[in-house]
Amino acid sequence: MKLHFKISNIQSRRQLFGSMHALRISLLVVVLSAFSLATTSVMASGNPARGQELAGQVCASCHGADGNMALADDYPILAGQHRDYLVVALKAYRSGDRENAIMGSFAQNLSDQDIEDLAAWFARQEGLGELGFD
């Protein structure tokens, strides 16, 4: 009798734990999807039209208006580069984490929004591709 009571108690505990667990998971799913929606909209906030305008004033003489030109051979092609990589690179130049006298001084004058806009513009141009290994 005593033993039976213990077992049923454990079973009901398990049931309770199971439903709590399910509730927690569904809550987590809701929170995560809200978070991913929020980050996507923040990350995609670059305005390519404004980026084009800014690129024409600041970047074009070395990288070309669409990022497909390089004034020197060791300057990179920017057209078609990943948007988020361009953001990371420009912020690293601005902070000095990535050292380059020319890019450092240009990046100093860029706001976060400028960087997002420029990245949105260059990423949309036809240019670089993935490494195709065939």
Next chain:
Amino acid sequence: MLNRLFATLALILASIAPALAESGDPERGAVIAFTCSGCHGIPFYNNAYPTYSVPRLGGQNEGYIISALKAYRSGERKHTTMQAQANTLSDQDIADIAAYFVSLSGNSE
């Protein structure tokens, strides 16, 4: 006269030699660069912490690839994985890899 000829030949050879050493062999580069495909050959592959897309290199400028790899090798440009990779590369390896990458067409070609 002969001395002058030798001197001229030596000068010509001396000017050609570095150019030869610098020019990469894309076929050899393709073999060495197989390692690179583990990150750069996968569309939208992400760098971890901080998370961002690993850069596209197909069709990138030869000179830029060379300067980037040498900067990683010297530690001037910092990225744990890229520094570790570049540390294993000779100047010739770097030139070959760059010659291979530039030979790959980008989206526009």
